[in-house]
Amino acid sequence: MSAPSVPNKPQHSRRDTALIHGLSTSEVQALSEACIEAKGRAYCPYSKFRVGASLLLTSGQIIRGANVENAAYPVGTCAERTALGTAVVEGARRGDIRALAVATDISPPASPCGMCRQYIREFCEPSMPVLMYDKDGKSTVLTLEQLLPMSFGPESLPMH
Ligand SMILES: O=c1ccn([C@H]2C[C@H](O)[C@@H](CO)O2)c(=O)[nH]1
Numbered sequence: 001m002s003a004p005s006v007p008n009k010p011q012h013s014r015r016d017t018a019l020i021h022g023l024s025t026s027e028v029q030a031l032s033e034a035c036i037e038a039k040g041r042a043y044c045p046y047s048k049f050r051v052g053a054s055l056l057l058t059s060g061q062i063i064r065g066a067n068v069e070n071a072a073y074p075v076g077t078c079a080e081r082t083a084l085g086t087a088v089v090e091g092a093r094r095g096d097i098r099a100l101a102v103a104t105d106i107s108p109p110a111s112p113c114g115m116c117r118q119y120i121r122e123f124c125e126p127s128m129p130v131l132m133y134d135k136d137g138k139s140t141v142l143t144l145e146q147l148l149p150m151s152f153g154p155e156s157l158p159m160h
C-alpha cells in the first residue's frame with residue numbers, strides 16, 4: 001500500500017524559538033556544527049589540543065577558524081583569531097558579528113584566552129554571546145562582557 005499523500009509542508013511550520021541571546025535554534029545549530037567541524041581542521045602537532053571556532057555574521061554567513069600552531073611556539077594562533085581574521089577579510093566590520101562559538105575536546109569547555117578576548121573586543125559588542133562547546137557537544141554561554149569586564153575597546157580612544 002502506498003503512503004497517503006501529504007501536502008508540501010515546510011519542515012518547520014512555526015518560527016524558530018529564540019533561545020540564546022536572540023539566536024534561533026537553527027542559528028545555534030549552524031554555529032555548533034561549524035565550530036565542531038572546524039576543530040577537525042586544527043593544525044596542532046605540538047599541543048595536540050584541537051580548537052574550532054565559528055562566527056555568525058549579520059548577513060547569515062558562517063565563518064570558521066581553527067588553531068594553527070608553529071614550530072616556533074609563540075607564533076601559533078588560536079582558533080578564535082583565525083576565524084575573526086577571516087571574517088574581516090570577508091568584509092565584516094564592527095557590528096557585523098552576532099555570535100562566536102568555540103569547540104574543544106575537554107569538559108568543562110575551554111573559554112577564549114585573554115589575548116583572544118581582547119582581539120574579539122575590537123570587532124564585537126560586549127553583549128555578544130560566546131558559546132563554548134565541550135567534548136560531548138554540551139555548551140556553556142557567556143557574553144563577551146562577562147568574559148572581559150571593564151574592557152578597553154576602540155571607542156575608548158580619543159580619536160574614535
Ligand atoms: O581558546 C583557546 C585556547 C587555546 N587555543 C589553542 C592555542 C594552542 O594552539 C592550543 C593550546 O593552547 O590551543 C585556542 O585556539 N583557543
Ligand SMILES: [Zn+2]
Nearest residue numbers: 078112113116
Ligand atoms: Zn586565544
